Amino acid sequence: MNCLSTIIARALRISLAMASVFASLAIEAAAANLTAATPKIAESEILQLIQAKLQATLPATAGELQIEPARPLPSIPALANNDWELKVTQTPINWPCSYVSIRFQIVSDNKSVGEWPAYFKAKLIKPVWIVRNAAKKDDTLDTLDLALEKRDIIDNKMVLWNGTDPSPKLSLLQPISPGTLLYERCVRSTPVIRRGQIVTALFEIQSLNVQLKVEVLDDGAPGDFVRVRNRDSRKEFRGKVVNDSLVQLTP
Numbered sequence: 297m298n299c300l301s302t303i304i305a306r307a308l309r310i311s312l313a314m315a316s317v318f319a320s321l322a323i324e325a326a327a328a329n330l331t332a333a334t335p336k337i338a339e340s341e342i343l344q345l346i347q348a349k350l351q352a353t354l355p356a357t358a359g360e361l362q363i364e365p366a367r368p369l370p371s372i373p374a375l376a377n378n379d380w381e382l383k384v385t386q387t388p389i390n391w392p393c394s395y396v397s398i399r400f401q402i403v404s405d406n407k408s409v410g411e412w413p414a415y416f417k418a419k420l421i422k423p424v425w426i427v428r429n430a431a432k433k434d435d436t437l438d439t440l441d442l443a444l445e446k447r448d449i450i451d452n453k454m455v456l457w458n459g460t461d462p463s464p465k466l467s468l469l470q471p472i473s474p475g476t477l478l479y480e481r482c483v484r485s486t487p488v489i490r491r492g493q494i495v496t497a498l499f500e501i502q503s504l505n506v507q508l509k510v511e512v513l514d515d516g517a518p519g520d521f522v523r524v525r526n527r528d529s530r531k532e533f534r535g536k537v538v539n540d541s542l543v544q545l546t547p
Contacts, residue, residue, distance in 0.1 A: 335374035342369055345382040359422030370412040380404040394418055394450050420450035425457055425478040433471050436486055437462035455480040485517030488540040499545040
């Protein structure tokens, strides 16, 4: 009799445990169905709005921003009131950068609906000048194999040359390897006088103009200040390059 009671009690406990499990599964399924049935703001819409907001933080000449989620975007229930706005409330200190974490907020009727984090991989696409073949110092830009190509420059921290005319009036300050971006610091006005060249130096004292022949000690383009040396006294002066044969000495 005791054995039978024990078996019945054990069977009841097992039945109750199974019933509890089935009840939990039913509740989870119902919740999942309810969640699936609840309309959500489309991820593509959230992505598009965030991209537009981040693009607006950049200068107009920065380039075209492209972002893609590095982690799944938060699931946000659709609002009954379609008059809502997305605001980016936090961006990295080093923005723009190739990996970005932000916080954004949904605002409706001037009230915050919620705030969420989001993580993205970012690119900044812009047409830039590429030197396609090796180039030497002092090569003029008109002789280079240059091409405008769209590149991701989001991690570039140096100023790029953004001229429109590869002119012979501009030349390289240093050699450049094939496939290299052309930076502003690599370009200068092409020198019209060279070190060692003999040119005329003009010195004005009130209404008196004095001219003498001097030796150029620095390469220089029009407007540059260069050192020159008197051929007789060996004394050095500074002067402003006027053209390929004349330097205006400074007092």
